[in-house]
Amino acid sequence: MSILVDSNTKLVVSGITGREGTFHSLRNRDYGTQVVAGVTPGKGGQDVEGIPVFNTFHDAVASTGANTAMIFVPPRFAADSILEAEDAGASLIIAITEGIPAHDELRAFNVIKKNGRARLIGPNCPGILSPGKANVGIIPAAFFKEGNVGVVSRSGTLTYQIGNVIAQQGFGNSTIVGIGGDPVPGSDFIDIIGLFQDDPETELIVMCGEIGGDAEERAAEFIAENVTKPVVAYIAGFTAPPGKTMGHAGAIVSGSRGTAKAKAEALESRGVRVGRTPTEVAELAASLLGAAA
């Protein structure tokens, strides 16, 4: 088992004919993901190394039965593409694009929530990898193998760093979910942690948070009430100065809110083990799994 993406995933990629879109779509296919279609307005009827391209998501879904959409178009076009994917019936939409205007994100999020038909992951995220089953996005799959650690993270490379240390300890992953570093992520920690809680394969959950917002604090409450599996957390940005955006649009300490310290304390007060460095997180995970095994 795993969550969100697996061998039943049938992926349609918007922006497949762009340089990055082509590169990662083919990498995802090489990994074993069913990449069934691409969408580029005006290029309907062409193909990208055998992957048929359609003018609209509706055509792509109608022709191929795609159930998952990956958004790889530039920020100016991304919200429109997300909404189009939702309208066409994709039940999972993974938005990789970075730099989408905040009000566009807000609108897309609220439409998807009200309609209740689809789940959005991202934007500004590396995607989802279920090792051995499917890879949707830009996560370098080579560093990860199948296993029982579920990872959910606001950050891409930090996830690879932590995943790599865990892998060096001999453990693998059920699924790795990048929820992205934007102010209005389509899915939050609690959404993904809830899925991991229900996933039989996942035995331990690692969450990588960072400064800004209160998603980690809300996750702490959610975990206390709903999660029986062990959770290990990491929070980046203990040394971040207030009022400065640390790379991610969502990573900013405003006044006294959103600090790494407050997040770590919220998690620890509810029984979540928080590692102070990526290495410590991996060690905590290993010791808990060792104990569990």
Add this chain to the structure above:
Amino acid sequence: MSILVDSNTKLVVSGITGREGTFHSLRNRDYGTQVVAGVTPGKGGQDVEGIPVFNTFHDAVASTGANTAMIFVPPRFAADSILEAEDAGASLIIAITEGIPAHDELRAFNVIKKNGRARLIGPNCPGILSPGKANVGIIPAAFFKEGNVGVVSRSGTLTYQIGNVIAQQGFGNSTIVGIGGDPVPGSDFIDIIGLFQDDPETELIVMCGEIGGDAEERAAEFIAENVTKPVVAYIAGFTAPPGKTMGHAGAIVSGSRGTAKAKAEALESRGVRVGRTPTEVAELAASLLGAAA
């Protein structure tokens, strides 16, 4: 039994301090309806013959537990008042106001539908009367008595005319619902007919339609599939010329669509008896009820 309004109705009226609002609120109370509050911004703290007035629907609902809202404000303010009532938690909103801009109605309708918390009746309707239980709106209750005929109508006075002829034949009403003559009514024939079908007291349903739109045609299909009780219909406007709005904003034959003839045929082809005059409707109803009794 009855539908929508009864002795559990706790009514809050927006526009209660206006001339018409005061008159009809007090008439509704005199009939026995629990009129628990009024809303007029800036007049919070006052009262209308003992009915407390609040600045906002939220205050009114919080203080009185009102569950039903009646909208009596001028058209310019009506959509806002409807949305406020919905936001404050009224589960039934009855909009009497005539002349609300169509786009305002469209917005209010779609918000209410998406949120799924409230039912809207009207606008541009005479309200709802459950004889012997509650009267919300401007229907002259004196002409109606308790009984087993449910009436749903796009028109006010026409309903009184038909109801009166039925009453003269000795029959009474479970509930009389005016859905209004506007292009985007909050509730359609099918919504109300469905409620009558489920209401044990109602033994026969009378629907009064008119030219314009396709609500009667949709009702015909709904009745064929879902309604086991006898339905008698009347359609006004056989002689209306195309392209002219006949008093109600919704009553217009456009091209070949919306004619009374097409509506009557749609109903008759699905087993609904259609009377050609109000008198004929009453006679049909009486004969069906006589046969049933």
Add this chain to the structure above:
Amino acid sequence: MDLLEYQGKQVFARHGVPVPSGRHAQTVDEAAAAADDIGYPCVIKAQVQIGGRGKAGGIKVAQNRNEALEHAQAILGMDIRGLTVHELWVEGASEIASEYYASVVFDRSAKAPLVMLSTKGGMDIEEVADSDPDAIARLHVDPLLGFQEFHGRRLAFEARVDDDVVRPVGAMLAKLYDLFVAEEATLVEVNPLIVTPERDVRALDAKVTLDDNALFRHPDNAELRDPSNEDPQERMAKERGLTFVKLDGDIGILGNGAGLVMSTLDVVAQAGGSPANFLDAGGGSKAEAITSAVEVILSNPSVKAVLFNIFGGITRCDEVARGLIEAFDQINPTVPFVVRLDGTNDVEGRKLLAEAQLPNVFAESTMDGAAQKVVELAASA
């Protein structure tokens, strides 16, 4: 309220919908000056709200000033299916590579705006809808979300417009939708929407219907007028705040409530009569309103008899009786009146009428009986 083509095009221009440049003219001289200004060839177009202007000779191309004068002369004053041409629109002639159809309508069934696009432009869209429904791409828009770019692309691809105009056609649909919302229209139609040989996309015609109930928010639109389409009796009724529609017959009708009045027309027609008007005196009418309404009804010389059909709810029958008595006092009508008063205060109303002993006023106790009576009276008048 239906706008004339030129009014619609001015609204289009305000919202960035590309239209040919043109000028309005009310005289032959103005038309020629406009044509000179715009350059030749140009098109002289009759401004009346009716289809088939071209076939009726109401749209003509002028290659030079002489032709402009000649066409303007011919078209001004022309009768097109009952409407007299009082105004012209003169615009530059467009070269046409393709003709499409686009519209945004208020879909009452779906309770959402419906956007339509077809490559079968320039013809009657109802005919296309009947003969080749797949030729029209349709899409409902969630009014809370509004028209998105992908809606435009989807319609354009589905309608199979030429590949190179997918984007501009989609963009025009977005602007038409914005206009539909911003101006509170109930219909916005472009037929034909043309593609020029230079691949420009333009609205060659404009049909806009505005919501009368929303005009208070759009004072500029409320000022717009169509002199060819104003019936003096309807204008008189409008000024008095009455809901009135003129019809072809000879029996004046007054009732309270739109549904009851419509029903009254039907019952009169069933009895063999022919109504001269629809007049809804409205709920809670006071005596003055009734008096005023009688004046409007009788301003039509065809009227041979009048039927009052009142079922009082908010309306009080005694007020109606008082209004009628006052009208007799002021106007002294010569045609017979049949009056049916039922509902609130009906006893008082009937008593007032009986006491007033108005000449030629007949009381009836039922709607059906009243209809019979008025038809008899009109027939014998």
Add this chain to the structure above:
Amino acid sequence: MDLLEYQGKQVFARHGVPVPSGRHAQTVDEAAAAADDIGYPCVIKAQVQIGGRGKAGGIKVAQNRNEALEHAQAILGMDIRGLTVHELWVEGASEIASEYYASVVFDRSAKAPLVMLSTKGGMDIEEVADSDPDAIARLHVDPLLGFQEFHGRRLAFEARVDDDVVRPVGAMLAKLYDLFVAEEATLVEVNPLIVTPERDVRALDAKVTLDDNALFRHPDNAELRDPSNEDPQERMAKERGLTFVKLDGDIGILGNGAGLVMSTLDVVAQAGGSPANFLDAGGGSKAEAITSAVEVILSNPSVKAVLFNIFGGITRCDEVARGLIEAFDQINPTVPFVVRLDGTNDVEGRKLLAEAQLPNVFAESTMDGAAQKVVELAASA
């Protein structure tokens, strides 16, 4: 992007939010001319993005030209909590009957705009929120529906503003919300929102934060500048498309991915070091980007040592190595570099670096080890 008060007020005025009339000045003479133009008494206000301008002496009332000159002289060039005053805003003095607070913020938790109103204006709203949370009326707005009139009424009644200004305060909230959406702001704050003795409602201050990601749709806003708040190193990084934040320490940091860089800062701090910057070279960085980033890091003379922490995903370690070699070639840096390369093409990257035999470059195989090493090097430099 944070706007200065006067820039915010210009945006307010564009959207119909009432503000005192005022003029912008960059010199003492301009300020005096502006004051003459506006009339006395007027207020001379330092334009820097920081709270407590008044207490710091950055806001002064001038009763006449002499005072205007004197205040402008005093304020221009003044240092307010680290920011130098380069610009003034001169506006008419307002009489104040009441001071309220109003704001629209992007509430990330609720994923909806949050509108706030309080009669405790003129003070730090975070303090009010802590000491008297009930004094702030709050309301989330469904972004698909937008701000409705009833929202404004509800906030105004709930905040208990004076009865006679419920309507204008509600109307101002509606305009602030519209501005928030139209300009794609993430914060719009008015503190104080004043009521004058004549019962006019006005924004006496304006704080607006715009979404940088949306500036491409707002070219006018993208032009706005705050000369007091521009660090030359940050500007240099921005021009090169790098994500850079200047910090106080002496260890230059470069990594790929915001989370990893933040984590690197933390690990360096834990090891006892003090980072000089945050620099995210981004995903898929090519050699030139790395070279360019090294230049930015070294433009800070405080930097005593540099740490490269790369975990290659899309980023290829060999590209990073090539970029660093090129940087040494061009800049010939004198400070030591610690380089940790892991992930995609890490073997190739390490090999390239080893072969290049760069002076003072130390390879480390783990993030923790690399942090230790760079802290030691900086301490001994």
